[in-house]
Structures are given as structure tokens and as C-alpha cells.
Amino acid sequence: MDSRRNPVRVVIVDDEQLVRMALRLVIDGEPDLSVVAEAADGDTALTVVNEQRPDVVLMDVRMPGRDGLSTTRELLIRPAPPRVLMLTTFDSDDLVLGALRAGALGFVLKDTPPPRILDAVRTVADGNPVLSPAATARVIAAATGPxxxxxxxxxxxxxxxxxxxxxxxxxxxxxxxxxxxxxxxxxxxxxxxxxxxxxxxxxxxxxxxxxxxxxxxxxxxxxxx
CATH class of the missing domain: 1.10.10.10 (Winged helix-like DNA-binding domain superfamily/Winged helix DNA-binding domain)
Structure with missing residues (x-):
């Protein structure tokens, strides 16, 4: 990524504070990336994204109240939506598949090494999909399953x-x-x-x-x- 460009603006959406803190530390340590806000639930995420106009939203799939899938669908029907990168675990295939159908650009597992998460954010910011190899097979199975x-x-x-x-x-x-x-x-x-x-x-x-x-x-x- 060209270092002369403005930093990619990122919003982190996850109901676990420790996850948000860890992601912020990793992302803010990069000169070309910047966390501009956090949200602990989908409703707050909608408000924050409207205020901050980020380039990328790192979106947890499972959250209390409005989950990541519902929030993603709402974001992506808005004018000039951000790129959405889902954060998931192995037990959320159906929701991830739904998010991909709704227009999310991809997903990474929460235990993905930090350098790969950073690469995923940059890739999504450029408008390209990210499909974590470890989870892709699970999503394909969900898409083609009975x-x-x-x-x-x-x-x-x-x-x-x-x-x-x-x-x-x-x-x-x-x-x-x-x-x-x-x-x-x-x-x-x-x-x-x-x-x-x-x-x-x-x-x-x-x-x-x-x-x-x-x-x-x-x-x-x-x-x-």
C-alpha cells in the first residue's frame, strides 16, 4: 500500500472489550491503518459508522441484540458503505455465509495471527475479498450442504x-x-x-x-x- 495515502480508517465492532483492545493495539501500531472508533453491539456500530465514515469495519458475527449479520446488511444498503470484514469462530458458518451473501468482503477467524489480520484489513480496504483458508472449507460446506x-x-x-x-x-x-x-x-x-x-x-x-x-x-x- 502506498505510504503517501491517508491511513485506512477502521471501526472495530465486538462485544468483548479485550478483543477490541487487542485489535486496536495491533491495528494502531501500523502507520497506514487507524482505528477511529469501537462499538460493543450492532446498534452502536450503526451510529458510529454514520459518524465516522470508516473505510473498513471489523465486524463480530455473534453479539447480543443486533448481531453482526443484521448490522452488516443494514450498513451495506446505505449509500457509500464501508467495506466489512467479519470476525468469526468455527461455529458461526451459517451467519458468515449470510454475511457474504449480504455483501461482506470476507472473514477471518479470531485466532488468526495479527500479521494476517492486518493483511486482511488492507486487502478489504482495496476492495478485494478475503477468505481465510482455514475457514473457507467450512463456509463452502455450509453453502453446498444438505x-x-x-x-x-x-x-x-x-x-x-x-x-x-x-x-x-x-x-x-x-x-x-x-x-x-x-x-x-x-x-x-x-x-x-x-x-x-x-x-x-x-x-x-x-x-x-x-x-x-x-x-x-x-x-x-x-x-x-
Missing amino acids: RSSHARDSSREAARKQLSTLTERELQTARAIADGLGNPEIARRLHISVATVKAHTSSLFAKLAVENRVQIALLVRDAEE
């Missing part, structure tokens, strides 16, 4: 309807994103330039009404179940 035939059919039908608006090249790009490929890898697979991949991806965001690549991947998975 569901009622009605729920599965409804999700498949809705996803296919959204994807039907795409050109063949855009659909190929969407499938490559669902395979976890970055722009250079997609360009090589489709024999097009990286600039063209970026153009297709921007078109996907607009046509599918999504905020990030994670949502594109989930749509493709739903359509192909």
Missing part, C-alpha cells in the same frame, strides 16, 4: 435467472471467479487481457446487483447445484 429440495430449487432458479442476463463471456468470467481465480488467471484461461477481465467484472457487478466477487461466486454455485 437443504430441502424446495430451498435448493428456489435458490437455483433465482440464481439462474440472474445469470441469464449475462453475455457468454461474462458468464465465463463469473465461473472463473467462482473457481477462485484472480484477474491474471482469468485472463489466461479466457485468452483475453486483464483490462478486459476487469471490464467484464465491472459489468457483472452492475448486472447482478452485487458488491463483490464473493457474491458472484455464491450465485454461480447456487445456479450449478
Whole structure:
């Protein structure tokens, strides 16, 4: 990250004070990052984000009252929302999956080493998704796990309807994103330039009404179940 840029403004949302303190110490120790506020619950987080206009919100999934999923959904329908990075443990797969569908850019486990949390904040601040390798398998399992035939059919039908608006090249790009490929890898697979991949991806965001690549991947998975 260019050191001449203004520091990335971060809000920490977690009901555990010790977690907030630890994260603040780690984040504020970096010259390119700055914690501008903390919140212990979702309602306070909504107020704080409105006041501080941060770049990134580190959001706990499970909190008393308004949980992280509900708070994330509310934040992401607002104009110029912050990027949301979920903080989670292994027992919150369903909530994390819901947050990703709602538009959160990714998630990290609370026991992730500090350097990786810092990298995740920077990555999300740049608009790129972060999927912790240790937890990705759990979320994918939750996304593709057993569901009622009605729920599965409804999700498949809705996803296919959204994807039907795409050109063949855009659909190929969407499938490559669902395979976890970055722009250079997609360009090589489709024999097009990286600039063209970026153009297709921007078109996907607009046509599918999504905020990030994670949502594109989930749509493709739903359509192909």
C-alpha cells in the first residue's frame, strides 16, 4: 500500500472489550491503518459508522441484540458503505455465509495471527475479498450442504435467472471467479487481457446487483447445484 495515502480508517465492532483492545493495539501500531472508533453491539456500530465514515469495519458475527449479520446488511444498503470484514469462530458458518451473501468482503477467524489480520484489513480496504483458508472449507460446506429440495430449487432458479442476463463471456468470467481465480488467471484461461477481465467484472457487478466477487461466486454455485 502506498505510504503517501491517508491511513485506512477502521471501526472495530465486538462485544468483548479485550478483543477490541487487542485489535486496536495491533491495528494502531501500523502507520497506514487507524482505528477511529469501537462499538460493543450492532446498534452502536450503526451510529458510529454514520459518524465516522470508516473505510473498513471489523465486524463480530455473534453479539447480543443486533448481531453482526443484521448490522452488516443494514450498513451495506446505505449509500457509500464501508467495506466489512467479519470476525468469526468455527461455529458461526451459517451467519458468515449470510454475511457474504449480504455483501461482506470476507472473514477471518479470531485466532488468526495479527500479521494476517492486518493483511486482511488492507486487502478489504482495496476492495478485494478475503477468505481465510482455514475457514473457507467450512463456509463452502455450509453453502453446498444438505437443504430441502424446495430451498435448493428456489435458490437455483433465482440464481439462474440472474445469470441469464449475462453475455457468454461474462458468464465465463463469473465461473472463473467462482473457481477462485484472480484477474491474471482469468485472463489466461479466457485468452483475453486483464483490462478486459476487469471490464467484464465491472459489468457483472452492475448486472447482478452485487458488491463483490464473493457474491458472484455464491450465485454461480447456487445456479450449478
